[in-house]
Amino acid sequence: MESRNKPDIATVRAYWNRLPGGGCVLEVGKKFEVGTPEFFVYYDQIKKTDNELFVSGIFNFDQYSGQKILDIGCGYGWFVKEFAKNGGVVTGIDLSPSAVELTNKMLNYHRLAADIQEANAEQLPFTDDTFDFVFSNGVLHHTPDTHQAVNEAWRVLKPGGRALISLYYRNVLLQPLMFRITQMVMRLLGMKVIGRENMAKSASVEEFVRQYDGSDNPIGKVYSKKEALQLFSKFKIVKTELHYFPKRFLPEAVRRHMPIWLHKMLDNNLGTMIYFDLRK
Numbered sequence: 172m173e174s175r176n177k178p179d180i181a182t183v184r185a186y187w188n189r190l191p192g193g194g195c196v197l198e199v200g201k202k203f204e205v206g207t208p209e210f211f212v213y214y215d216q217i218k219k220t221d222n223e224l225f226v227s228g229i230f231n232f233d234q235y236s237g238q239k240i241l242d243i244g245c246g247y248g249w250f251v252k253e254f255a256k257n258g259g260v261v262t263g264i265d266l267s268p269s270a271v272e273l274t275n276k277m278l279n280y281h282r283l284a285a286d287i288q289e290a291n292a293e294q295l296p297f298t299d300d301t302f303d304f305v306f307s308n309g310v311l312h313h314t315p316d317t318h319q320a321v322n323e324a325w326r327v328l329k330p331g332g333r334a335l336i337s338l339y340y341r342n343v344l345l346q347p348l349m350f351r352i353t354q355m356v357m358r359l360l361g362m363k364v365i366g367r368e369n370m371a372k373s374a375s376v377e378e379f380v381r382q383y384d385g386s387d388n389p390i391g392k393v394y395s396k397k398e399a400l401q402l403f404s405k406f407k408i409v410k411t412e413l414h415y416f417p418k419r420f421l422p423e424a425v426r427r428h429m430p431i432w433l434h435k436m437l438d439n440n441l442g443t444m445i446y447f448d449l450r451k
């Protein structure tokens with residue numbers, strides 16, 4: 172996996188510094204200036220709807236009151252805010268200074284506190300066995316050495332502690348034959364999403380997935396379950412779940428009329444992210 176994408180950490184930092192929060196900011200940032208109260212309110216609505224309907228069960232925001240939580244790659248800080256709101260003692264790190272700034276702004280807006288630091292997931296500035304819960308949502312597939320970052324997550328977790336880490340998943344639609352059909356359908360329907368207009372023309376699955384968070388995103392690796400399990404071999408695996416069927420890639424009319432049960436079914440079977448619920 173590691174040899175597919177070679178940009179270095181400085182290139183990754185520069186990209187995310189321009190775009191803290193990634194793909195969602197591409198869309199929300201078109202409507203509201205990033206970091207304004209309107210931005211936080213709108214973002215909150217999107218995240219709440221998505222998470223409450225589909226993934227909240229695995230996040231368990233309310234089960235960490237008083238516990239030390241680390242959010243690796245906190246982005247614009249939505250998860251930091253949710254854990255802090257529920258009484259968690261939260262540390263958030265991100266490679267990009269603008270993400271640190273945005274997270275602090277979001278915390279101020281919600282009158283919450285957390286320790287937010289600029290740091291690299293591959294070299295965490297914490298001693299061994301520090302945190303009760305290590306969380307990382309949609310981050311470690313963007314870093315040059317994902318294996319090193321996973322080992323760092325393990326190192327800073329207390330023995331018996333929980334980690335919840337998600338990675339881009341090679342779902343059925345991204346299997347070799349299906350991928351060409353997926354792209355053909357996208358082209359036929361004229362499916363384009365802001366900032367990722369070239370996806371339907373990508374030469375490979377890797378190229379396609381790299382663009383989930385923007386056409387210029389330097390790194391976005393995609394994993395089969397078997398490949399990801401190798402990364403997490405130091406951990407005890409409790410369960411895995413698929414989430415985030417990319418509904419936004421569907422035409423507006425289909426999206427609007429899709430019943431929740433169907434969306435949930437697609438989410439659990441054709442999700443673009445695989446979540447690993449882990450213990451040390």
Ligand SMILES: C[S@@+](CC[C@H](N)C(=O)[O-])C[C@H]1O[C@@H](n2cnc3c(N)ncnc32)[C@H](O)[C@@H]1O
Nearest residue numbers: 187193244245246265266267291292308310314
């Ligand atoms: C798609 S965003 C996810 C943000 C947040 N976790 C969420 O789910 O909303 C990816 C984030 O990972 C951060 N990131 C990428 N590589 C990183 C690294 N090596 N160390 C720390 N953060 C990193 C980026 O700066 C960006 O903020």
